[in-house]
Amino acid sequence: MFEIITKKISNKIIVALFALMFISSTTIVYITTSKVTKDSIANAKENLGMLNASMFQTLRNTMNTGDPALIAKAEEEARQIKGVKNLTVAKSQALLELYPSNTQFTTDKEILKTFETKQPAIIQTDDKNGHALRMIKPMIATNECLMCHANQNEGDVIGVMDLTFSLDEVDVSIGRLVTDISIISLILGLITIGLIFIIVRKATNPIDDLKDGFSNLLNSNDSNINLNIKSNDEIGDVAKLFNAYMDKVRDGLKQDEKVIEEVSNIIEKTSNGFFVYNVNSKAANPHVEDLKNKLNIMISTIKETLDKINETLRHYSESKYDFIMNDSIHGNLGSLVSGIKLVGNNTSEILAMIMNAGNALNQNSKTLTEASKNLSLSSNEQSASLVETAAAIEQITATIHNNTTSTVEMSKLAQNLIDSAKNGQVLANQTALSMDEINKEVSSINETIEVIDQIAFQTNILSLNAAVEAATAGEAGKGFAVVAAEVRNLANRSAEAARQIKDIVENATNKAKEGKKISDNMIHGYTELSGNIATTLETIDDVSNSSKEQEKGIVQIGNAITLLDKAIHKNTEIAKQISTITSNISSMSSSLITVASRASFLEDSLDKVCDIDLVYDTALIKVDLLNTKDGIYGKLGSYDNFRIEKNQNLKNWLTNVSASNKEIDSEFIEELNKLDESFHKTLQELVEINSNKDKNTFLNKKAEEVENKLAQIFENLNNLKKYHCKENQK
Structure with a gap:
């Protein structure tokens, strides 16, 4: 239902007008009824006020007479007035005390409130008892009243008149009026809706044509479509305005098409790396114009950034790595700029390392050149020393070889000496044995000499005895004396010869003993000599072996010296090569320093x-x-x-x-x-x-x-x- 209403403008207008008519009619009825009710109640209040004042004055005048019968009659007549639902005169406590009666002092809250406030009150009620208007008015004592109300003062409330007027008849009249108004409004509303429906239908028929025109425009996407609506009203004006707008749109589209074509061309050029073009055509569409302007700003900004990047790279290509690109660029281009700055910083650090390395290399190359010179000089000196050493080694080798040969001969001689020593020891032993035999023979000779000496002694004694006897014999004994003398001489000579022989034998014995000692010493000496010769032989063998080892060692030393000589010659050549290399290194370090010094870089990179x-x-x-x-x-x-x-x-x-x-x-x-x-x-x-x-x-x-x-x-x-x-x- 809602979709049917909202689908067409005519339906929405009719429903809206119907709703408007309903709301307006209802509002009119409500306002009219409210106004009538309000006016009726106001009139009723006004009339009741007048009635209340009249009744109050009547009752007051009656009360001034002091006749209870007249007062009661006046109250009853007032109750008989049409519309009066209730009339009560509540007496004050002072009045009841002054004029006792069966009437009790009121307990009504509103009346009691009026006694207290001395203010009148109008109360409208609408409950199960009906619609009524209650008017409560205090009776204030005046100077005249004090004559009858001696126990009260002027201004006190003598009593309160409570008048209730029924509004049911007024309500019935208002209800009839509302019904009449509603019926008339409904009839007029239906007639109006019918007329509106016809008028709206006729007025909105061009809208359908307008809709069909828009539908064709949307479905065909043809901007050359116009709305053919023959109407002189606002819809016709709208169609004319729309056609004029479409003409303007077509002109704007053509203008925007030129801009878009130029944008496409420039974007293609930009994608090919040319950021020197701007879109100069003006767009009709403000959004396209804004897009064009932002595109120009983007191209200009990118160009400025690329120009700064190119400037930085040109400085880098000129070896000016101390150039700092100061630009507040962020995003992906910011990363590119940060990367380029990082390249400059890293290149500066590399150049600083090259500079430091070049300086250190230059200094070290000088040290190395000096060292190579010293090495070459040292090698030459070592070579000369090695020549002398080689000659000395050759002499030592020859000497050791001779020593080896001599030790071999000495070993042979020592062996022969051992044999001779052994033979000498044997001969010494034989000599000792011979000396022992000589001693034995000398002892025998000594014994024989002692016998000869004893014989010579006895012969001498016998010769003495013979001389004595010859002397005794005298002349006869002279010849015997001569013989005795000769015998004594012979005995003396024999004794002397025996002494001499004994001396010789003793001497020979001593010599033999000495010879024995010598032969014993010779034996001991030959024994020691044999041991010493054996030790010497062993030493000679050791010396021979050592000499052979020394000879081998000397040969190895000679070979080593030869190799060392070759190494020294090689060192000399290497020293020359080192000198050449250090010269090249020095040249390279100078080149590095020159290259690094020609390139400007961040000086603090050195630190x-x-x-x-x-x-x-x-x-x-x-x-x-x-x-x-x-x-x-x-x-x-x-x-x-x-x-x-x-x-x-x-x-x-x-x-x-x-x-x-x-x-x-x-x-x-x-x-x-x-x-x-x-x-x-x-x-x-x-x-x-x-x-x-x-x-x-x-x-x-x-x-x-x-x-x-x-x-x-x-x-x-x-x-x-x-x-x-x-x-x-x-």
Whole structure:
């Protein structure tokens, strides 16, 4: 049902008018009824007020007479008035005390309230007892009343008149009026709706034609379609305006088509690397115009960035690596710029290492040249010494060879000497035996000599005896005396010869004993000689063996000297080669220094490249952080809100550096850890801003913060290297 109503404008107009008529009629009836009711009640209140005032005055006048019968009659007549539902005069407590009666003091709250406030009250009620209007009015004592009400003062409430007037008849009259108005409104509304339906149908028929025209326009996508509606009303004007608008759209589309064609052409040129063109045509569509302007701004911005990159690369190509590209660029181009800056920084560090290495190489080449000269001189001196040594070795070799030959001959002679010593020892033994036999024979000779000596002694005694006897015999005994004398001489001579022989024998014995001792000594000497000769022979053998070993050693020494001579000659040649190489190295180092000096680079790089591993590690960390940032940027196009995976390489590297023996201040470690945390936090905030599709200004600001955090990390890594080199130089 709702779809049928909302499908067509005529239906919506009819339903809207019907609803409007219904609401207006209902509103009119309601307002009229309310107004009539309000006016009726107001009139009733006004009439009742007048009636109440009249009745009050009548009752008051009657009460002033002081006649109870008249007062009761006046009250009863008032109750008989049409519309009066109830009339009660509530007496005050003072009046009841002054004029006692069967009437009780009222308990009605509203009346009691009027006694207290001395203010009249009008109360409208509509309940099961009917619709009524209750008017409560106090009777205030005046000076006249005090004559009859002596126990009250002027201004006190003598009593309260409670008048209730029924509004049921008024309600019935109003109900009849509402019914009449509703019926008349319904009849007029139906007549109006019929007329409206006819008029709306007739008026909205061109809308169907307008709809068909729009439908054809949508289905055919032909911008040349016009609405052919013959109507002089607003719909006809709308059709004319639409046709005029379509003419303007067609003109705008042609104009936009030119812009789009130019944009397509420039985008193609831009994709081919030409960022010098702008879209100059003006678009009719403001969105296309805005897109064109933003495209021109993008091309201009990219061109400016590329010009700065080209300028930087041209400086790098001119070996000016100290050129610093200062530009606030972020996003993917920011990564490109950071990469180029990193190339310049790393190249500066490489050139600084080349410069340092060239200087060190130049200094070392000078030292090496001096060393090669000393080596060449030393080699020449060693060669001359080796020649002399070789000659001496040859002499020593000849001497040792002669010694070896002599030791062999000495060994033979010693062997012969041993044989001779043994023969001498045998002969000495035989001599000793002979000496022993001589001693024995000498002893026999001594014994014989003693016998001869005894015989000579006895012969001498006999000769003496014979002389004595010859003397005794006298002349006869003279011849015998002569014989006795000769015998005595012979005995003396024999004794003398025996003494001489004895002396000779004793001497011979002594000599024999000495010979025996000598022969014993000779035997002992020959024994010792044999032992010494054996020892000497062994020594000679040892000397011979040693001489042979020495000869072999000397030969080896000779060979070694020959090899050493060759080595010295080779060293001489090597020294010449080293001299040549050092000359080349010196030339190369000079070339390196010249190359490095001709290329301008960041001078502070010289102070932070002492540790190649540290330079290499920090370069890898920087590239790794750039890769992390580019990886996050690569996911921003999906507008997803994802948790970035934190890169732990910097943190792990800092942990390893802290555990190593490198001279690194802990403040650098702490600061880099904080910057690393802040860098990843800022990246996460960038992802969240991107996923929320916030304004580009917020996204650009956060991307700029990311670049600043990354630049701070790079700067602190450079300062860390500089501090490490400074500490190592202490």
